Amino acid sequence: MPPAIFIDSLVLSSMYILMASGLVLVFSIMGILNFAHGQFYMLGAYAIFYLFQQAGINFFISLALSAAIVGFVGILIERYIMRPIGQPIQAVVVTIALISVFEGLITLIAGPAPHSVTSAFPGNVDIFGVSLSSERLATVVIAVILIIALYLFIQRTRLGLALRAAAQQPVAAGLFGIQVARVSTLVMGIGCGLAALAGGIMAPMFYVDPWIGGQPLVMALLAIVIGGMGSLGGAVVGGIVLGMIGSMLAYYIGFWSQLISFGIVIVILLFRPQGLFGQSEK
Amino acid sequence: MTEALLELKDVYISYLGVEAVRGVSLRVTERDFVTVIGANGAGKSSVFNAISGLVKPAKGEIWFNGERIDRLTPPQIAGRGVIQVPEGRKIFPLLTVKENLMVGAFMQRDKKKIAENFENVYRLFPALKERPTAKGIRLSGGQQQMLAIGRAMMANPKMILLDEPSLGLSPIFCQQLSRQLKALHNEGKTLLLVEQNARMGLSLANYGYVLENGELRKEGTSAQLLNDDEVKRAYLGV
Amino acid sequence: MDKAKLKAKLPLILLLAFIIFTIIFPLIVKDRFLLSILIEAGVMCLFALGFAAVFRSGQFSLGQAAFLAVGGYAGALLASKAGLPFWLSLLGGGLSSAIVAFLLGIVILRMGGLYFSIATLALGEIAIIIAKNWDSVTSGMTGIAVDAPIVKIGELTINFATTKLPYYYIIVLLVIMAALMFWRIDRSRLGTVVRSVAVAPVMSEHAGIHLMKYRVIMFTLAAFVTGVAGAFYVYYLSWVGPPLFSGAQSTVALIMCVIGGLWSAVSGPIIGAIIVSYFGTMMQIHLEGLRPLVFGVLVIVLIWFMPNGLVELQYRFPAWVKSLFKKKGKVPDAPA
Ligand SMILES: Nc1ncnc2c1ncn2[C@@H]1O[C@H](COP(=O)(O)OP(=O)(O)O)[C@@H](O)[C@H]1O
Ligand SMILES: [Mg+2]
Numbered sequence: 060m061p062p063a064i065f066i067d068s069l070v071l072s073s074m075y076i077l078m079a080s081g082l083v084l085v086f087s088i089m090g091i092l093n094f095a096h097g098q099f100y101m102l103g104a105y106a107i108f109y110l111f112q113q114a115g116i117n118f119f120i121s122l123a124l125s126a127a128i129v130g131f132v133g134i135l136i137e138r139y140i141m142r143p144i145g146q147p148i149q150a151v152v153v154t155i156a157l158i159s160v161f162e163g164l165i166t167l168i169a170g171p172a173p174h175s176v177t178s179a180f181p182g183n184v185d186i187f188g189v190s191l192s193s194e195r196l197a198t199v200v201i202a203v204i205l206i207i208a209l210y211l212f213i214q215r216t217r218l219g220l221a222l223r224a225a226a227q228q229p230v231a232a233g234l235f236g237i238q239v240a241r242v243s244t245l246v247m248g249i250g251c252g253l254a255a256l257a258g259g260i261m262a263p264m265f266y267v268d269p270w271i272g273g274q275p276l277v278m279a280l281l282a283i284v285i286g287g288m289g290s291l292g293g294a295v296v297g298g299i300v301l302g303m304i305g306s307m308l309a310y311y312i313g314f315w316s317q318l319i320s321f322g323i324v325i326v327i328l329l330f331r332p333q334g335l336f337g338q339s340e341k
Numbered sequence: 342m343t344e345a346l347l348e349l350k351d352v353y354i355s356y357l358g359v360e361a362v363r364g365v366s367l368r369v370t371e372r373d374f375v376t377v378i379g380a381n382g383a384g385k386s387s388v389f390n391a392i393s394g395l396v397k398p399a400k401g402e403i404w405f406n407g408e409r410i411d412r413l414t415p416p417q418i419a420g421r422g423v424i425q426v427p428e429g430r431k432i433f434p435l436l437t438v439k440e441n442l443m444v445g446a447f448m449q450r451d452k453k454k455i456a457e458n459f460e461n462v463y464r465l466f467p468a469l470k471e472r473p474t475a476k477g478i479r480l481s482g483g484q485q486q487m488l489a490i491g492r493a494m495m496a497n498p499k500m501i502l503l504d505e506p507s508l509g510l511s512p513i514f515c516q517q518l519s520r521q522l523k524a525l526h527n528e529g530k531t532l533l534l535v536e537q538n539a540r541m542g543l544s545l546a547n548y549g550y551v552l553e554n555g556e557l558r559k560e561g562t563s564a565q566l567l568n569d570d571e572v573k574r575a576y577l578g579v
Numbered sequence: 580m581d582k583a584k585l586k587a588k589l590p591l592i593l594l595l596a597f598i599i600f601t602i603i604f605p606l607i608v609k610d611r612f613l614l615s616i617l618i619e620a621g622v623m624c625l626f627a628l629g630f631a632a633v634f635r636s637g638q639f640s641l642g643q644a645a646f647l648a649v650g651g652y653a654g655a656l657l658a659s660k661a662g663l664p665f666w667l668s669l670l671g672g673g674l675s676s677a678i679v680a681f682l683l684g685i686v687i688l689r690m691g692g693l694y695f696s697i698a699t700l701a702l703g704e705i706a707i708i709i710a711k712n713w714d715s716v717t718s719g720m721t722g723i724a725v726d727a728p729i730v731k732i733g734e735l736t737i738n739f740a741t742t743k744l745p746y747y748y749i750i751v752l753l754v755i756m757a758a759l760m761f762w763r764i765d766r767s768r769l770g771t772v773v774r775s776v777a778v779a780p781v782m783s784e785h786a787g788i789h790l791m792k793y794r795v796i797m798f799t800l801a802a803f804v805t806g807v808a809g810a811f812y813v814y815y816l817s818w819v820g821p822p823l824f825s826g827a828q829s830t831v832a833l834i835m836c837v838i839g840g841l842w843s844a845v846s847g848p849i850i851g852a853i854i855v856s857y858f859g860t861m862m863q864i865h866l867e868g869l870r871p872l873v874f875g876v877l878v879i880v881l882i883w884f885m886p887n888g889l890v891e892l893q894y895r896f897p898a899w900v901k902s903l904f905k906k907k908g909k910v911p912d913a914p915a
Contacts, residue, residue: 092693094830140879149886152837155830156878163872217447224433224444231431233415234393234424235496236448277704277826284697318708321701328690328698 062189064310070195070264072302073202077257078279079286079294080209081250086288087226088239088246089137091147095157096254096279097272102129103255104262104271105165108174118179122201122259126252133251137244158272165269173268198260205256209249210291222246278305281324285335296335345404346371346531347392347423347500352401352411354387354555361387362555364401369500369533374526376534376542376563378576379552385535386428388552389502393425394418406499420448422499426506428535430489434478438469441477441488445495454497461528462491465521483514490521500531507538519545539576543567551576601751605744614743618815620856621750623835625808627848628757629801630832635765635774635844636797637790638688639696641829642703646802647809648710648824650676654810655723655819656716665728665739669810676806677799684798688791703826710821722820725813739814746815753811757804758845764800765844769793831855838881840888847890854889 078100085093106125110116116124136157141150180197183190213219225232225239233239257275265271278301286297304323308316327335345368354362362384369375379385390396392403394415403411410418424445433441442462446455463470466487472480480488486506493501503522507515515538522545526532536542543549543563551559551572559572566572605614626647633640654672657663663671687698710717717723727740737745764770772789813819839851858877862870885891 086693092696140883144882144886146886148841149837149882152834152882153879155834156875156882159871159875160879161875163869163875166868167872220436220440220443221447223436223440224447227433227435228431230395231427231433232444233395234419234427235444235492236416236419237444238414238416273826277700280697280700284694288693315708315712318705318712321705321708324701325687325698328694329686 061310062191064306066191066195066199068302068306069199070261070302071305072299073199074257074261074275074298075278075282075301076206076295076298077202077253077260078275079282079298080206080291081253081257082276082279083283083288083291083294084222084246084253085250088222088243089141089150091141091151091154092280093247093250094151094154094276095161095272096154096250097274097276098158098161099129099133099251099254099272100258100261100275101165101267101269101272102132102161103258104176104267105169105258106255107259107262108169108176108267111179112174112176122256125259126255129255130248130252134244134248137247141247142240142243162269162272169269171269173266175266176262178263194263198264201260202257205253206291206295209253213291218242218245281320284324285327287335300335344407345369346373346406347533348404349388349392350402350404352388352391352403353399354384354391354396355399356396360399360555362391362398365552365555365557366401367550367557367560369531371499371531372526372529373548374532374534374546376536376546376549377552378536378539378542378549380576381537383552384555385537385552386504387555389425389427389504389533389535392418392423392502419496422497423502424493424496424498424500425502426489426493426504428504428508430485432477432480432485432488432492434476436477437474438477438480438488439473441492442469442495445492447496449495449497455495458495458497462494465494465524466491482509483511483517486510486514486518487521490525494525498530500533501525503532503534505535505537507536507541515541539572598755602748605747611743614747616857616860617853618743618746618750619812619860620853621747621754622808622812622815623831623852623856624754624849625750625757625804625811626828627832627835627839627852628754628761628845629805629808630829631836631841631844631848632761632764632797632801632804633794634833634836634841635770636794638794638798639692640699640798641696641826642699642701642706643801643805643832644824644826644828645699645703645706646676646680646805647812647828648706648821649679649802650806650809651813651819651823652710652717652723652809653806655725655813658725658728658814659723665730665814668814669807672810672813673803673807676809677803680802681795681799684795688794688798700826700829703824703829707821707824707826710824717821720821722818725817725819727817728814746811750811753807754849758849760800760804762845764797834878836888838878838888840890842887843890847888850889 078096081099082093082096085091085096103125106128107118107121110121110124111118140153144150144153178194180193182193184193184196185191186196213222221232221237222242222245224235225237225242229239254275258271282297282301283294284297285300286293286295301320304320305316308319312319347369349365349367352362352365353360365384365388367375367377377385377388387396391398391411394410394413394417398411401411402409405418405421405423408421410421410423413421433444436444442459446458449455449458468484469487469491477485477488490501490503490506506518506522510518519541522532522534526545532546534542534546543566546563549561549563549566550557551566559566559569561569567577605617626643629646630640630643633643650672653675654668657668657671658665683702687695687702690698711719713719727738729739730737730745739745769789770793772793809824812823816823835851835855836848837851838855839849840847859874862874866873881889
């Protein structure tokens with residue numbers, strides 16, 4: 060496999076992993092799929108477009124701002140729409156309706172035309188005599204750092220422990236002083252912030268329009284299934300496998316690769332319903 | 342009459358309009374060991390859940406340590422020092438033994454105190470010390486019960502509520518559990534124990550209440566209840 | 580006595596009144612545009628009924644649009660390539676969908692919860708990829724054109740190209756038949772068993788077998804109805820192509836069911852489908868660019884105020900009327 064293809068697949072994997080981990084976090088604690096997760100990705104991409112491209116703010120500061128803003132939107136939605144509604148099916152439909160809301164809102168504000176974002180890391184770098192796009196390399200590095208940070212947060216901090224406890228056994232968590240509702244709100248913020256970061260780091264490589272959120276959501280769902288639901292590790296493994304399959308098959312056999320990706324997911328579901336590396340739950 | 346640490350005054354609990362508990366009043370003084378016995382469905386867990394704030398009583402008052410707690414949330418009540426070991430243990434299945442215990446210490450900020458509590462738990466339950474990195478789900482039923490009690494101890498509770506800890510345990514584990522609960526009491530903890538296994542409950546506690554169909558039927562010292570004809574017939578199978 | 584009898588028969592009377600109303604409606608209101616909205620709403624009714632049937636068997640399908648597509652393409656091919664008459668093409672569309680659903684169902688229905696949902700989502704995507712790329716059969720993005728049917732009944736010749744009225748009556752008939760079928764199954768012993776199992780956390784192996792059987796039946800029947808709807812839709816539009824069956828369509832079915840009310844097997848999905856198609860189309864025309872935003876906000880607001888769907892009104896409305904009268908009754912008591 061040519062190095063350029065390899066790095067491309069790593070870029071895709073990064074996107075899938077960031078998307079999938081946010082989705083899994085939210086699912087683990089709220090018990091619902093956030094169908095608008097892809098639209099938070101789209102909002103993140105637009106935030107980069109306005110902050111970095113238009114206002115000329117430093118790329119990293121723009122990323123941080125975009126994650127904060129979009130995360131805050133997620134928090135407001137959890138706190139003031141989803142929690143009062145409460146019932147899971149209804150909450151799922153709310154997230155589906157939010158797809159229209161965000162896409163419609165952005166179309167009004169920014170128009171339907173696609174925008175492009177210039178690269179924050181132009182040019183190429185030579186690594187062991189192989190010339191690679193520095194933009195792609197930087198994307199992968201940022202994603203790796205984010206995922207490690209997320210892992211450390213979940214595994215090593217008090218809040219991370221509270222989060223895992225609340226996801227596994229919410230009633231018992233409450234009996235030990237953990238405020239599960241607050242943890243949910245926070246997790247929604249983190250999940251949406253992660254989606255925004257994914258959208259932000261991908262924006263310079265793709266174009267930005269109001270409808271770019273659909274595909275990342277589907278791919279994140281597939282990554283979750285491949286890796287196994289309910290753990291960050293599963294999201295990482297699933298994201299890598301899916302990214303590799305996707306770009307390799309696309310390179311070697313062209314368009315039908317997509318079909319094969321979906322087919323592989325169904326086969327995995329059939330033989331290992333808990334995911335390739337997941338452990339069966341409870 | 343000494344000041345009660347926990348007091349329930351005429352508590353009613355209903356689920357969707359159906360009354361499950363009617364007019365229950367009970368008192369637990371500090372360092373006491375009290376048991377509530379009753380058949381399945383008598384309303385024992387409901388009483389516990391009302392104390393912990395998981396259900397709101399429809400009527401009545403619950404006081405702890407001179408403060409009315411029946412309108413507080415479960416985390417707030419836990420913060421006051423009332424910790425429940427829930428029915429069916431409800432340990433965190435994918436957290437390690439150590440992490441489970443850390444959740445117990447969630448409200449504890451004092452590192453030294455936490456270390457001390459870890460030692461206490463490991464002393465009372467050596468089995469847990471042997472496998473600190475095992476996931477909760479991998480433990481045996483008895484070990485899970487120890488973990489659930491240890492987790493409660495980590496919270497430095499003023500009072501521990503134990504909901505049917507003997508459920509699903511082998512007789513040998515039950516005996517072990519009895520010894521451990523006694524040790525816990527001797528260390529100065531206030532315990533309120535719910536048991537379907539009335540003999541075990543009454544042999545451990547100093548004082549007992551008999552709950553029947555949501556109402557208090559009898560109360561008295563354990564010795565009185567163990568010798569009571571009705572209790573003997575209905576709960577001790579004599 | 581008489582009053583009680585009347586009350587028991589009221590739903591039936593209302594239902595009959597509603598059916599008669601739908602039958603004479605287009606004869607009184609001669610609005611071609613409204614008629615076309617109602618026909619599309621009818622297609623959506625079948626679609627939503629199918630989704631609800633699968634949902635009530637305890638599975639959350641995200642790929643129902645795929646069955647619309649299978650039915651649509653099968654119907655179009657049977658009509659244009661094999662030259663089958665209208666009715667047989669509809670039936671063929673339904674049967675093709677049902678066969679696909681049965682074969683997939685016995686495999687993927689074993690998956691629980693979220694995994695089933697994602698598997699169906701993947702299947703929906705696969706259906707679109709195939710439709711877009713299998714040029715020799717589906718003609719890719721160009722799609723397949725289908726001629727409007729000409730049906731001869733005795734002396735009478737009905738040319739569907741000149742009037743939409745026949746489409747209207749056919750879809751009304753199809754919706755009524757599908758509604759009766761799903762209503763009957765929901766009320767059957769098996770249906771009751773499954774619904775009680777779906778709420779009970781622990782289930783016996785015996786119940787598990789029942790559940791699986793019921794799920795396969797419902798998944799297959801839902802696909803049949805959805806396939807017929809797909810074939811009908813393709814005839815109605817005279818064309819079939821990938822844009823008709825986007826994955827988003829599958830979530831539209833869910834929105835319709837929740838807006839209408841998921842607690843009822845039949846009335847909720849039908850009410851939801853009619854309301855969502857009607858107002859959706861109206862918004863498309865009058866709001867243009869604002870439509871997605873307004874639509875999304877309205878859905879959220881509706882769920883906020885009526886989490887159990889519009890069918891809830893049937894209980895709320897009488898209570899509301901009663902409370903009005905009570906207040907009026909109290910007026911004389913109030914000090915002047
Ligand atoms: N969450 C609940 N919803 C409805 N009814 C309940 C609930 N919890 C308990 N009950 C009912 O309340 C009564 C007492 O139950 P419980 O407190 O669990 O009794 P015990 O712990 O003594 O077995 C039972 O009849 C039970 O069915
Ligand atoms: Mg109980």
